[in-house]
Amino acid sequence: MNPSVPPSAAEYGGDEVSAIVLDPGFSTTRAGFAGEDTPKSLIPTYYGKYSHEGQEKLIFGDDIFVTPRPGLSIHNPMGRDGIVEDWDMAEKVWEYSFTSRLTGAKPGNPFQNGLNDVPEGEMPTEMEGVESDEKPLADSPLLMTECGWNPTKAREKTIEIAMEKWGTPAFYLARNGVLAAFASGKASALVIDIGASSISVTPVHDGMILKRGVQHSPLGGDYISSQIRALFKSNNPQPITITPHYLISSKTAVDAGQPPQVNYKTYPPEKAPDASYRTLLEERTLSEFKECVVQVWPGPSKLLSPGPNGVSNEEVARSSPGRPFEFPDGYNQIFGVDRYRVVESLFDVKAAIPDPDSPFPAPTPAQTVPELIKNALNGVDVDIRPHLLANVVITGASSLLHGFTDRLNQELMQTYPGPRVRISAAGNTAERRFGSWIGGSILASLGTFHQMWISKKEYEEHGPNIVEKRCK
Amino acid sequence: MPPFKDEHVLIIAPGSQVTLAQLGLPESFTPARFRFPTRMFPAEKKGEYEPYRIRERRQEVTSSTNGPDASKPDVEMKDAEPAPPPAEPTPATDSAPEKPENTEQDAKTESAEGQEANGEAKPDTAPVTQEIFYEEDITSDEGAIHPIVNGRILDWPCFFALLTHVHNTLSPPFHTPIMLISEPVWSARDRETITQFVFEKFKTPAFCMMDSALAVCYGYGTSTATVIDVGKDKVDVTAVTDFLVNEHGRGIALDGCGGDYMTQRLSELLGPKGFTWEMCEQLKRSNITEMLPPGTPLPGTAATARQGANVNNAEGKPTGEPEDGSKGDAAARGTNGTAGENGEDEDEGVLDVAAIVSGNTSEFLANREKEKSTKKGPADQGAKPLRLPNSKKEKATFQFEEYVRLQPENDAATNGPNRFIRQTRDIEVGVERFLTATLKQKMGDRLSSGILEDIATQIHHTILAVPEAKRSELWDSLIVVGNGSKIKGFTQSLVSTITQKFVLSPSGTIFTSELPSNFSTPLPTGGTNTPAPSGQPGPMHHPGGHGVNPLLVAATHSNTPAAMPSMDPLTHSHHRSSQTPTTVKTVKPPEYFPEWKEQSSSNAPGASGANGPAGAGGPGGPGSHTGGHGMEEAVFLGAQVASKVVFVLDQGISKGFMSRVEYNENGPSAIHEYSM
Numbered sequence A: 001m002n003p004s005v006p007p008s009a010a011e012y013g014g015d016e017v018s019a020i021v022l023d024p025g026f027s028t029t030r031a032g033f034a035g036e037d038t039p040k041s042l043i044p045t046y047y048g049k050y051s052h053e054g055q056e057k058l059i060f061g062d063d064i065f066v067t068p069r070p071g072l073s074i075h076n077p078m079g080r081d082g083i084v085e086d087w088d089m090a091e092k093v094w095e096y097s098f099t100s101r102l103t104g105a106k107p108g109n110p111f112q113n114g115l116n117d118v119p120e121g122e123m124p125t126e127m128e129g130v131e132s133d134e135k136p137l138a139d140s141p142l143l144m145t146e147c148g149w150n151p152t153k154a155r156e157k158t159i160e161i162a163m164e165k166w167g168t169p170a171f172y173l174a175r176n177g178v179l180a181a182f183a184s185g186k187a188s189a190l191v192i193d194i195g196a197s198s199i200s201v202t203p204v205h206d207g208m209i210l211k212r213g214v215q216h217s218p219l220g221g222d223y224i225s226s227q228i229r230a231l232f233k234s235n236n237p238q239p240i241t242i243t244p245h246y247l248i249s250s251k252t253a254v255d256a257g258q259p260p261q262v263n264y265k266t267y268p269p270e271k272a273p274d275a276s277y278r279t280l281l282e283e284r285t286l287s288e289f290k291e292c293v294v295q296v297w298p299g300p301s302k303l304l305s306p307g308p309n310g311v312s313n314e315e316v317a318r319s320s321p322g323r324p325f326e327f328p329d330g331y332n333q334i335f336g337v338d339r340y341r342v343v344e345s346l347f348d349v350k351a352a353i354p355d356p357d358s359p360f361p362a363p364t365p366a367q368t369v370p371e372l373i374k375n376a377l378n379g380v381d382v383d384i385r386p387h388l389l390a391n392v393v394i395t396g397a398s399s400l401l402h403g404f405t406d407r408l409n410q411e412l413m414q415t416y417p418g419p420r421v422r423i424s425a426a427g428n429t430a431e432r433r434f435g436s437w438i439g440g441s442i443l444a445s446l447g448t449f450h451q452m453w454i455s456k457k458e459y460e461e462h463g464p465n466i467v468e469k470r471c472k
Numbered sequence B: 001m002p003p004f005k006d007e008h009v010l011i012i013a014p015g016s017q018v019t020l021a022q023l024g025l026p027e028s029f030t031p032a033r034f035r036f037p038t039r040m041f042p043a044e045k046k047g048e049y050e051p052y053r054i055r056e057r058r059q060e061v062t063s064s065t066n067g068p069d070a071s072k073p074d075v076e077m078k079d080a081e082p083a084p085p086p087a088e089p090t091p092a093t094d095s096a097p098e099k100p101e102n103t104e105q106d107a108k109t110e111s112a113e114g115q116e117a118n119g120e121a122k123p124d125t126a127p128v129t130q131e132i133f134y135e136e137d138i139t140s141d142e143g144a145i146h147p148i149v150n151g152r153i154l155d156w157p158c159f160f161a162l163l164t165h166v167h168n169t170l171s172p173p174f175h176t177p178i179m180l181i182s183e184p185v186w187s188a189r190d191r192e193t194i195t196q197f198v199f200e201k202f203k204t205p206a207f208c209m210m211d212s213a214l215a216v217c218y219g220y221g222t223s224t225a226t227v228i229d230v231g232k233d234k235v236d237v238t239a240v241t242d243f244l245v246n247e248h249g250r251g252i253a254l255d256g257c258g259g260d261y262m263t264q265r266l267s268e269l270l271g272p273k274g275f276t277w278e279m280c281e282q283l284k285r286s287n288i289t290e291m292l293p294p295g296t297p298l299p300g301t302a303a304t305a306r307q308g309a310n311v312n313n314a315e316g317k318p319t320g321e322p323e324d325g326s327k328g329d330a331a332a333r334g335t336n337g338t339a340g341e342n343g344e345d346e347d348e349g350v351l352d353v354a355a356i357v358s359g360n361t362s363e364f365l366a367n368r369e370k371e372k373s374t375k376k377g378p379a380d381q382g383a384k385p386l387r388l389p390n391s392k393k394e395k396a397t398f399q400f401e402e403y404v405r406l407q408p409e410n411d412a413a414t415n416g417p418n419r420f421i422r423q424t425r426d427i428e429v430g431v432e433r434f435l436t437a438t439l440k441q442k443m444g445d446r447l448s449s450g451i452l453e454d455i456a457t458q459i460h461h462t463i464l465a466v467p468e469a470k471r472s473e474l475w476d477s478l479i480v481v482g483n484g485s486k487i488k489g490f491t492q493s494l495v496s497t498i499t500q501k502f503v504l505s506p507s508g509t510i511f512t513s514e515l516p517s518n519f520s521t522p523l524p525t526g527g528t529n530t531p532a533p534s535g536q537p538g539p540m541h542h543p544g545g546h547g548v549n550p551l552l553v554a555a556t557h558s559n560t561p562a563a564m565p566s567m568d569p570l571t572h573s574h575h576r577s578s579q580t581p582t583t584v585k586t587v588k589p590p591e592y593f594p595e596w597k598e599q600s601s602s603n604a605p606g607a608s609g610a611n612g613p614a615g616a617g618g619p620g621g622p623g624s625h626t627g628g629h630g631m632e633e634a635v636f637l638g639a640q641v642a643s644k645v646v647f648v649l650d651q652g653i654s655k656g657f658m659s660r661v662e663y664n665e666n667g668p669s670a671i672h673e674y675s676m
Helices: A087-103 A152-165 A176-183 A223-235 A275-291 A313-319 A338-344 A369-378 A381-391 A402-416 A429-433 A435-442 A446-452 A456-462 A466-469 B100-118 B157-168 B188-202 B212-220 B259-272 B277-285 B321-337 B345-357 B361-379 B409-416 B450-466 B468-475 B492-499 B506-514 B549-556 B571-572 B631-647 B660-666 B668-674
Strands: A020-024 A028-033 A042-046 A048-053 A054-059 A073-075 A142-146 A171-175 A189-196 A201-205 A214-219 A250-254 A262-263 A323-326 A332-336 A390-393 A423-425 B010-013 B018-023 B034-037 B054-061 B128-138 B180-181 B207-213 B225-230 B236-242 B253-255 B396-405 B421-428 B478-482
Touching: A020 A087, A020 A435, A028 A087, A028 A435, A028 B100, A028 B421, A042 A087, A048 A087, A073 A275, A087 A152, A087 B188, A142 A152, A142 A435, A152 A171, A152 A456, A152 A466, A171 A435, A176 A189, A176 A201, A189 A369, A189 A381, A201 A369, A201 A381, A214 A369, A250 B492, A275 A323, A313 B277, A369 A381, A369 A402, A381 B506, A390 A402, A390 A435, A390 B450, A402 A423, A429 A435, A435 B236, A435 B468, A446 B253, A456 A466, B010 B631, B018 B157, B018 B631, B034 B157, B100 B631, B128 B631, B157 B188, B180 B188, B180 B212, B180 B631, B188 B207, B188 B321, B188 B668, B207 B631, B207 B668, B212 B225, B212 B478, B225 B468, B236 B450, B236 B468, B253 B450, B259 B277, B277 B421, B396 B660, B450 B468, B450 B478, B450 B492, B478 B492, B478 B631, B549 B660, B660 B668
Parallel strands: A020 A142, A142 A171, A189 A390, A390 A423, B010 B180, B180 B207, B225 B478
Antiparallel strands: A020 A028, A028 A042, A048 A054, A048 A073, A189 A201, A201 A214, A250 A262, A323 A332, B010 B018, B018 B034, B054 B128, B225 B236, B236 B253, B396 B421
C-alpha cells in the first residue's frame, strides 16, 4: 500500500452486536458481553443510600466500599433466597451493572457523534417514530439468569423490565444451574452452587432442569460468616471485634493475642454511616479471613467423630498448626482447630457454633450439603442418578473454601459407594466464581441459540407470560 | 500490507487536561512531542469547534491617521503560539487554524483596514463604521468546552473535534497506524464509538486501543503492578497481573482525589489571604510545595504540630494546630502576605520575561528561587538562614507567572488586537504549602479522610479483589503516575499512609508470607506438635524467627496436615497464600530512557499541563515541544514501547491491533478482541 494513497471508503456495513449476559446474584451482579470469558462488569448487588443536602442519593458499584458517606446505609434488593424483593432497586442495580462498564450512558444523537456529515445549512430533522430518549439496551439482546426456584411472577416481572424499561430487542431467561453445567461442558450434571446467601443443588438433564430435584438451603457464604462471628464472640482470651478500616486512623503492631493498640476515627453521630455499612465492611474482612484462614476438614469422617486410629478428628485437627490472621485494628491471632469448626456445619449440623444473636437460625440436618444432594437425587428418575453422580459440577465463590471439594468428594463416596462419583470443579478462580455467567456467555454466543430468543415482537404479542412458555 | 515504519506511528493519549500526541517513534523514546490542551471552543457554527478561543471584537473605525504599521504588534507574545493573533474563525472539524488562507485573509483584513485608514478623505464627522474582527484570545479559557471530565467523555462531538485537530496538526501519512490510550472509565460502547470514528474519519490501516494502566506497565517494563494514576480530579487504581488488567475491583475515576484536590486545599488555606485559584495552582506546581512524610513537624511551628493528615478528625474540621498557627502567623507578618507583594516588581517581571525568553528556561527558573532568597532574605526578614532544605523553611517564595494585558500606549493600540505580556512576581507562602494533602473542609457528601487515605483505601480494595496468590506481588509493585502525583513527596507519603493503615504487623504473619507459600518447612518431629529444639536448623533459621516463640514459628511454617490425595485442583495448583500486605514497595522506573529523567521545575502557566491559559503545545510550533515531563507520564513511554512492539515488530501476528480489513468485516465491536 502506498502511504500517500487514501484507502477506499469504508466498507463496514453490518452490525455485529453481541448480546449482554446479566447474572444477578445476592452478593454480586455480573454482566458482560456474550462470547467473553469473564464478565467485564462485577458489582456488588448491595447499594448505598444516604441523603445529602436534603436529597436522597444512591450509590452503586465498588464505590460503596471505598469512601463512606454521611448516614450511609446499605441495602440489597435481593432476598436471601435469591428472589428479588425490591424490584425498583433491583432494576437500578442491574442497570448500573451494564451501563457502567458496557453500554455506557444513553447514546447520543447520531447527528452529533461526529460520524454523520450534516449537509451545509440543513438542520437534522426530527425523525418520526424514533424514540427520543433511547433506552439503555436498545440495541443489545439480553440473556439473564435466575435461580431454579424463581416464581412465575418474578420471571414475568424480569422480562417486563428488560423489554419495557431497557428496551432490549431480544430476551432470554436461563437457569443458572443449567448455565453452570454448560460452563463445564456438560448438558447433564448435578450442579452444586455454593453462593453467598444460599447453596443449591440442581439436577440438569439434557440442558433442562429437573424441577422436582432442585434443592436449596441458606447455608451459604454469609452463613459461614455468621459462624465466624460466633467464633469470634466466644474467642479466648478475649472476644474479637472486627473494626473495619474506615474506623481506624492508625494502628500499632502488637503481638499475637494482645489487645489492639489503635487510634479510632470518630464520626459525629449525625454523619456516621449506618450500622449496615459497618456490617458490609466487616464482611470484607471476613471474606479475607475465609480466603486466608478457614479450611474445610478434609474427612473422610466428620470433624466431631472419632478418627480411624482412635484419636478424635478434633484432636488431630487441634494438633495441626494454625494459621495467623491480623484484623484491621492490628489484633492478630493464630487460629487452630477453630478454622475447621466454622464450616463444618455445612456437612454436620452438630458442629454448628451456637449464637443466639445470629440472624441465621441453627441449621437443620436437611440443610447440609450431603442431605441436599441426597434429596435432589431422590427427586429425579432413578435411571439418571448414576449419570448425574458421574457429573457433579461445583460452582459458586464460596466453594473456593480451602478443601471444600475434597470433603465433598469424601462425603459423596461414602453416601454412594456403588456408582462412580466424579466431581468437576474449575481450577481457575474466575471460572468457579462466574460459572453461571460463563455458561450464559457460551449459550448466547452459539449460533443455534438465535432461535431461542424472545423477540420484542413476540413479547408485545403474547405479553410477559411468554417467558413461562419459552424459557423452560 | 506493507510493514509499518517507526516514523509513521501516531500515538494519542487523551486526558482530562492534556492530550499527548506524537507522530513517529524516535530512536530513544521521548516524552510526548505535542501537548494539546483537552478543550475546544465552540465555533461560530453550532456543532463545530475551534482549538482556540476566538473572540469577536467590534471595532469602531473612525478617522484615524494611523497607518497599518501602528496596528502591527509591537510586543511579540512571549508565548510560542504560532498562529497569528487575529484569525478568522476556521471551520473547526477539518482545518487547523494555521491554514495559510487564514493568514491571507488576515492580511487582507488588515490591509483593508489600512487602506481605509490611509485613504480616508472623510471629515471628522464621518459616520462611524463598525467592523468585526476575530482574534484569538490566548489568555482565557472562558467558554471552553472540556470534552473529557474525570476521564469520561461528556461531549462527543467536541472530543472528536479534538481528535481531528490533533490528527490534522500532526498530519500523518495515510499508512499510519494509530495507537490510542484509553481511559479506564470508558465503557465498552465508548471504545466502539471511538474505533468507528478513527477508522471512518482517519482511514487508518491499523488501530490499537490500549488501556492506560497497561501502558504504564509497558513503560515501566513490568508485567505485574498496581498502577495509581493521579489525574486532574480523579484517581484510577488498577491491578495489572501478567499484563492483564483486572477489571474487577478496579478503582475507576475515584472522584475528588486528583491534583485539583490539592489546589482546592491550598485555595481553602490561602484564599482568605488573597490567593487566587491560579496562584494556588502555580504554587502547587512550584518546587516549594511538598508533602512531608506523616509525623514530620512543620517548620516554624511547635515541634508537636504534625502534618494534618493524621491529626484531623473525620468531621471535616481542620483542627490541626498548624493551620491556626500559620494563620495567626500570617496575620502577624502582615506585610509579608501577598498584598504587600502585589505589583511589587512589575519592572522586574518584564525583565524576567526577557531572560526567560532568551535564556535557558529551566535553568533560569531553577536558579530563580536561590536568587530570590538571597535578594529578598535580608530585605524582608533580616538574617534568614539560607540554604536550608525547603522542608525546614517556614516560608518560601515561588514565582507566580501571569498574563497581564498591556496597557494601550495610544489610541491606535486599542484598535489592534490585545497584547499580553507574561509577567512574573514572587509570592511568599508559609507552611500551608506542606498541607496540600490534608483534609479539605468542603468534601461534598463524602466522609473523606484526605486524599492519601482515600487512595490507600482504594488500593487496598483493588488488590483485595485479585486472587490471593498475586496480592503480595501487587503490594510490592506500586506505580504512582499522573501529573497530580508530581508534588514532591506524594509517593512517599502515600506509601507511608498505606504502611500505617494496612501493612500487617510482623508479629503474627511474617513467617508464612516471607517464604513462598508452597515451600513448607517440614516439621522436624514428623507431624506431632513438639516444638523444634532451638539448635536445629529449620524454622529457627528463618530470618524472622529470631527471638520468637519457636512454637509460633513451627505453627506458621507448615501447611495442611492432611496428606491425602486432593480432589481440588486449586489445592494442587498453588498453596494458600497468607494475608497481605506485609510490605509495600514502589517500582523503580527504568533507567535507559534518559529523556524521561528530566524534571520540570517550572510552574509557568504554559509549562506544565494545559491549565495555563496559553495552552501549551500550540499546533505545530517548535515551541510546543515542552520538555521536563518525567515518569508521571510513563503512560506515553509505555504507549511508544507498545507501539513499537505491536505495529513494528509484531506486525499484527499476535493480533495486537485491529486492521482495516478486520474492521470492515466485523465492525467496531471487534475492537474488544484486540484492545490491550
